Amino acid sequence: MDFNHNMWYASSPFRILLTPLWWASAVPKPSMKVPAMTRFSAPIAEQIWDMKYRFKEADGTPIDDTVEDTWHRIAKALAAVEKDPSAWEPKFYDALSDFKFLPAGRITAGAGTARSVTLFNCFVMGTIPDSMGGIFEMLKEAALTMQQGGGIGYDFSTIRPRGAGVKGVAADASGPLSFMDVWDAMCRTIMSAGSRRGAMMATMRCDHPDVEDFITAKSDPARLRMFNMSVLITDPFMEAVKADGPWDLVFDGDIYRTVRARDLWDGIMQSTYDYAEPGVIFIDRINQMNNLSYCETIAATNPCGEQPLPPYGACLLGSINMARLVANPFDQGASLDEDALVDLVATAVRMMDNVVDASRFPLEAQKAEAKAKRRIGLGVTGLADALLMVGLRYGSAEAARQTDRWMHAIARAAYLASVDLAREKGSFPLFDADAFLASGAMQDMDDDVKDKIRQNGIRNALLTSIAPTGTISLYAGNVSSGIEPVFAYSYTRKVLQKDGSRTEEEVVDYAVQMWRDLKGDAPLPDYFVNAQTLAPLDHVRMQAAAQKWIDSSISKTINCPEDISFDAFKEVYMAAWDQGCKGCTTYRPNDVTGSVLSVSDESAPSEAPEQVRNSGDGAEVVYMSEPLDRPQELEGATYKLKWPDSEHAIYITVNDLVIAGHRRPFEVFINSKNMEHFAWTVALTRMISAVFRRGGDVSFVVEELKAVFDPRGGAWMGGKYVPSILAAIGGVIEKHMISIGFLAGEGMGLKADPTADVVAINHGQRGKACSSCGAYDLRMVEGCMTCGSCGYSKCG
Structure with a gap:
């Protein structure tokens, strides 16, 4: 029998002597009826921690012996910037314990390690000048940022189109795509955050003369593989599409040519239908809703799209684990513990605000921007699991209403916590009460919150964002990712051990495992749905419900069936526009984009956990923590x-x-x-x-x-x-x-x-x-091509 530190700890008669008094608050309330679980509820969770987040010496010797050590390390590092660190360290530890608050991977891996890495996830770089010297200065800045582990975004709309004249030389411009190729080559050489490759987002305005080339660039299978790409869609363009009107392609005030708006829209749709890119960003809506519209203009996002940022903008991310906050799961009185939610949000906001002061920055301009506005991106994960626990079908009208209520509670708690921080530590330096409260995002906020902001200021200019959480969701016990539906109820995974043996594991969704623990062999209720069976417009409904209370944006993938018609596919994007989303990303499996885990058509919901498997002979994982010995024959x-x-x-x-x-x-x-x-x-x-x-x-x-x-x-x-x-x-x-x-x-x-x-x-x-x-187990998750077997993602 393997020794399990966490089981020993829980059952040890010495645990009272071993446990600080403040740790007891991390234990779930008895009324919540949460099944007894080890710290790591599944082997994959411990493997993710060991591979990605565990602090080790350069030779691989662990410094964090347990995940509790990791939580202590993070709590101590983020409490260090407080006037009284000893008062806040246990509170921060309590928020982290049992995976209730999940800082993004860069914070979890980097905080308290003294390594030269940034704790910020996302950067949008400076505006690219339309000059050779300026372009390559921007390339240098991008390399320095990616070297420290940051994903970056760029708007390439500022570079003159292909064929335009270049003053002073007898040549025509090569256009923005040629310089994107240079960025792409640079990215291949930069490793971000240890084992992860650099991630980049490229945007281009819908009125740039080279936008048609931009739209189709990734039809070339060898080109721009390091980029995610999105078109910046303006309000006038959408009006022209709906009216079937003309659309001018312009640069520097000159009209290069005029196209039919609907033809350009259909071109965008056809490319993403075929290649899953480009995505669509509704840029005017983003700027109108921005709390800081009075002092910045946004033209790009981070690689996954949840953080629209100004030049040199930086943001950090973290997620509230909704699945850990449901009282009496799967019972008649199941509900989210909103008191616990409000308390956890307040602590999380304080921790994330402290990251601004604790983090390194690749560039001084990024540091200045972050400290002037103190942006944070607090989001959620485990939403779909939480909805299942309270008996709601993801994508239904009632689930959307419940999501609206929960996200409202999170936004309200976050803003009030930031007001309290402003009273204690001061508002962000660029705060202007009248301009801030006049922004689009603040119009729906509660009046009492707005009154407190006017009276006391606010510490953080923007507070909420929903990021991709694929890896940290696995680390937290395979809870559903971000606001995505459950992707698969379970799948089989094989792991190579250091001695050459293989073990086979069933990786089960957190809510499904909880159902099994509580209900035994009882069949899953019919409100259990997954990404493979969900209608695309149900995805849109959930994204729109959450967006109302997210002051930044949301990373979400709308899964579409392979046989969806082109007209129905276009309807998904139009629905996202009509329902108030800030962007839209879809994934339709086909011969180009690849296939995903399949669900047996004959399976009833109760049978699905045993039927969801890789399209071949099972999800296969190769995990080598140490070099393997060479066999006699190869x-x-x-x-x-x-x-x-x-x-x-x-x-x-x-x-x-x-x-x-x-x-x-x-x-x-x-x-x-x-x-x-x-x-x-x-x-x-x-x-x-x-x-x-x-x-x-x-x-x-x-x-x-x-x-x-x-x-x-x-x-x-x-x-x-x-x-x-x-x-x-x-x-x-x-x-x-x-x-x-x-x-x-x-x-x-x-x-x-x-x-x-x-x-x-x-x-x-x-x-x-x-x-x-x-493994043949790639799927599109929150805008990133992600392996369901090992968690590898091409995004940062």
């Missing part, structure tokens, strides 16, 4: 690479390991008779093999090699220009990864896998494989 392939004008060929051997039924690259050997190549080929062999044996996201090796340019010039090979011999080696390794099913295609985005010359293995799977674990 399967592989050898490729001959003949570089033009070189006397000797290079031979590249890639050997694979078979784990959980999937092949993944394990080692590389690069050989040549040309002794001039000896040193660097040996070095490359050792470095790439070391990376491969660590596991995780090794696809970046291909990206990095293919991005290497030789200043002496590249060569044409197979009808394509290859910029260097290293890029050619990267292409060979990519080709091998494709052949074994580790990558879906060249650039990780082809409609179909190319035919491999050496190895041909058919996995019988649809869609792309996860670049981190190899």
Whole structure:
């Protein structure tokens, strides 16, 4: 029997001596009837903590022995900026305990570690000047920001369109998309927050002359893979679409051409129908509703869209776990404990305000912007689970009304807490009572709250936002993510242990597991729904219900069935506009975007937990916490690479390991008779093999090699220009990864896998494989392509 620290702690006769008195408040009230659970209610939760949030030495030795140590570390770091840290540290710990308040990953991983990382999640960079020097200065700032772990957003509308004249030189402008390619290449080389790759958002106005090229850019499977992309939609454009009127494409006051507004709208819709991008941001609505409309103009968002920010704007994120606050779940009197909610929100607001003072910033301009406005983004997770616990069907009219009430309570509590902080510590420096209270977002706020703001000021300019919470939701016991519906009631996951053995785990949604614990084998009620069976317009209804009380924005994915008609698909976006949303992101599985977990059509709701499985033979995960020993025999392939004008060929051997039924690259050997190549080929062999044996996201090796340019010039090979011999080696390794099913295609985005010359293995799977674990379990969650098996996301 494995030793379980948390079970021992709960049952130990010494726990009274071991537990500070203030810790007792973290235990759920008896009336809540919450089943007894360890700190980690599922193995996946502990694995997420260990991989992403546990503080360790550089050699991997744990510093946080338990998750309680992690909570103490965060609480101590955020209390340190208080006048009386000892008074606030236990209160902060209490909010964190039992996963009630979930700071975003950068705070959880970075607070109290003294590492040179930012605790802020989101940045929008400065306005890009329409000059070569200014553009590359912005590129430098982006690299510095991503190096410290921040996701960034840019509006590329400020760059002159392709073909426009350039003063002083006899040339035409290359246009904003050419510079986006430069940003994309930069992003490939930057690792953010340790193992996560950099994430970027690119926006472009709907009246920019290059907007049509922007809309279709990602139809090229190898282009702009590091970007999420969204079109900034204005009110006049939507009016023109509805009236079927003309639309001018302009830059710097000059009309370049006029198009039919409805044709442009249909072009946006067709691209996102086919490729899941671009998203749509209703930018005029965002600026009209902004509390700070009197002192800033927003033109871009962070990578997932929940934070519209001004130039150099920065915001931090955190979530209230609604699933932990339901009293008497699944009983007749089930309800959200609103007193506990209000108290938790107040503590969370104080903690997040302290992050502004505790965090590092990549740039001084970001620090100045953050301290001038003290933006925070408090949101929720576990909403769908909470609705299930009180007997409501996600997407129903009553669920939307309940969501409205809960979000109103959170907004009210957050604003009152910020008023109290202003009374104690002062308002944010740019506060102007009359202008602030005249903003669109404040018109629905309660009069007594507005009166208190006028009398006392407010500490934080904006307070609420609903962010993607995929990883922290798994860490909290697989609660439903953000305001999304339950994605799947359960799925099977295989985990490779360090000794080479494999264990199979069932990962169960938090509310479903609670139902099982309380009700045994009783069938799930018919109000249990998931993302696969929910109508798209029900998604829109829930997003709109929450948006009313969110002063920033919401990251949400509206899942659409593959066979949805184009007209019905367009109706989703029009409904989002009509119902007051600030943006819209959809995901329709197809041969390009990939498939998702499937639900058996024959399954009744009560049977669904046993039927929800990967579209193939189960969700497979490869988790290597330490390098694996080399087996005696490995399967592989050898490729001959003949570089033009070189006397000797290079031979590249890639050997694979078979784990959980999937092949993944394990080692590389690069050989040549040309002794001039000896040193660097040996070095490359050792470095790439070391990376491969660590596991995780090794696809970046291909990206990095293919991005290497030789200043002496590249060569044409197979009808394509290859910029260097290293890029050619990267292409060979990519080709091998494709052949074994580790990558879906060249650039990780082809409609179909190319035919491999050496190895041909058919996995019988649809869609792309996860670049981190190899599982065919990718899905769009809150605007991010996310692996359901290991939690890897391409977003920051």
